[in-house]
Amino acid sequence: MAIIVQKFGGTSVADAAKIRRAAERAIERVQAGYQVVVVASARGKQTDQLVADALELNPNPPEREMDQLLSTGEQQTVSLLAMALEAMGQNAISFTGGQIRMITDSSYTKAQIQSIDARRIHNQLQAGKVVTVAGFQGVDEKGNITTLGRGGSDTSAVALAAALKAEECEIFTDVDGIFTTDPRLFPRAVMLDAISFDEMLEMASLGAGVMHIRAVACGKRYNVNIRVRNSGNNNPGTIITHEVAQMEGVVVSGATIQKDMAKLSLIGVGNVPGNAATIFARLARAKVVVHDIIQTEVNPESANLSFMVAVPDLAMAKQVIQDLTGDLGCKNVFVREDIALVSVIGVGMRTQYGVAERMFDSLANAKVNIDSITTSEIRISCAVDEEDAEKALEAVCTTFELDRPAQDRATT
DSSP states (O other): OOOEEEEGGGGGGGSHHHHHHHHHHHHHHHHHTTTEEEOOOOTTHHHHHHHHHHHHHOOOOOOHHHHHHHHHHHHHHHHHHHHHHTTTTTOOOEEOOOTTTEEEEEESOOOOOOEEEEHHHHHHHHHTTTEEEEEEEEEOOOOOOOOOOOHHHHHHHHHHHHHHHHEEEEEEEEESSSSSSSSTTTTTOOBEEEEEEEHHHHHHHTTTSSSSSSHHHHHHHHHHOOEEETTSOOOOOOESSSSSSGGGSSSOOOOEEEEEEEHHHHHHHSSSTHHHHHHHHHHHHTTTEEEEEEEEEEEEEEEEEEEEEEOOOOOOOOHHHHHHHHHHHHOOOEEEEEEEEEEEEGGGGGGOHHHHHHHHHHHHTTOOOOOEEEEETTTEEEEEEEGGHHHHHHHHHHHTTTOOOOOHHHOO
């Protein structure tokens, strides 16, 4: 029998009624002939409350103890789900991450999955049970409980789907699927029937919050189709899958904006091998996540280098650069804290021309000035003044008709 993995986020299991609805979803799949594994997050704001409880007692709690504490939220949810399923006549059993041997490294609060022993789950599925598994958690080789950090339950679900060779991983949330852009900022945005892994990876890295980048990367690596659905209705949602031919007919699939960004520009850095490596190695050690990087040679002796970081990382980034300035021969450092990134994403850019021209024209017509431009094979990003961010998003969404279904915008 084919296996389906379903994942329910915190808002989808927030109370007894929603837990029963999640159980009904699982039973529907069983009745359709599937074996079902359900991964669940902690209910509602429970994780936030646990964090608050910890900080009330210790303003700097040990990370190991935080993982011990935070993992209890998901354990409660999956036990309650199993109870609900049993009350509805469906045999079920719940497991923690440790009980299914989801082995991670020992990086507390941000652990990486290393392996999963799927045999215990397979045995229970063969016995006719729905298996509920606590998301967001695992254990290291010494048996210490670890948590996976932001997006951990999504990542748990996709990794389980890979280990079980599931037909599909359904991610249930409180939205209908993945939209061309954030409908709160561009109300005419439309839902996508399908999006490629590469496009979703770009959108997730650029601020789209529906799916975490780690889960998407896992799906791409292990060939797991992921379907994002609304737990409150029966709409089919959006499937994230490998690129198919018809996707290239749509020039731009989506657009994003990232606010709360800062740009650091290093002027007159010594143009010698190793300087860039030194800068970004030190930033990595300081756990600063770096976004778009631009380096321009001024003359054979010097270069200008700029990069973007999220505002919360700015203070650490500035400290790292300050410590390195003398070694790099840097003449000056400029910092902008009033910047945002507007981006368009689409696999169709690989085969169609004129995308950059249309994007830049749309921003010019909207009187939005471009600070800098970066690109990938399927993305164009422009740094703009933060006060112009929403106007810039409106302009590019209108230009690329992101208020129309993809099939109506296809050129092939």
